[in-house]
Amino acid sequence: DAKTTQPTSMDCAEGRAANLPCNHSTISGNEYVYWYRQIHSQGPQYIIHGLKNNETNEMASLIITEDRKSSTLILPHATLRDTAVYYCIVRSPNYGGSQGNLIFGKGTKLSVKP
């Protein structure tokens, strides 16, 4: 089962920041937080991942609380093309074999509106 809890859906106005929360209260010390998104009729796309420090890349920022029990994905200036299902996944480092495989929940459906 997925180790994360996310809201089913969220709306965001175009041009505004989208803040997507994720709870992962049972995360282990060596587990990473990953975010993927899935635009309609496409496969999931990797966004960002982090362990305990905040991370930023060209797509988004990831804020992880100090106790690591929750995190927030931030899309700083949401566009209509960011409308998608966003998955928060807790993942072990890949030490080979099936460890480190992705377990998807139902994610958050983000609707960016004009």
Added chain:
Amino acid sequence: EAGVAQSPRYKIIEKRQSVAFWCNPISGHATLYWYQQILGQGPKLLIQFQNNGVVDDSQLPKDRFSAERLKGVDSTLKIQPAKLEDSAVYLCASRPPGQGAGETQYFGPGTRLLVL
């Protein structure tokens, strides 16, 4: 670089028929995955290959599903015979070599299967 390729993109069959899906991973990616995504749910892993060997097939319904990756590159997933509940999107993903946290999976566009 080219992404993960899958074909066909869409398939409609009747129950009890057979169907096969094809996946060509990103060049150099040793690990290949097949997922099943039922409408409204997240993808569920069916099988994982490392080169041409199976690493994890614990979620694969082996009475009707089979998969192979004979030369460690392309892979096929087959359903025989299909049931109504097999209607879903079948996603293929591949991952570059390495065992660090940064080696993530790249997904293909999926094959949408409808069983009537």
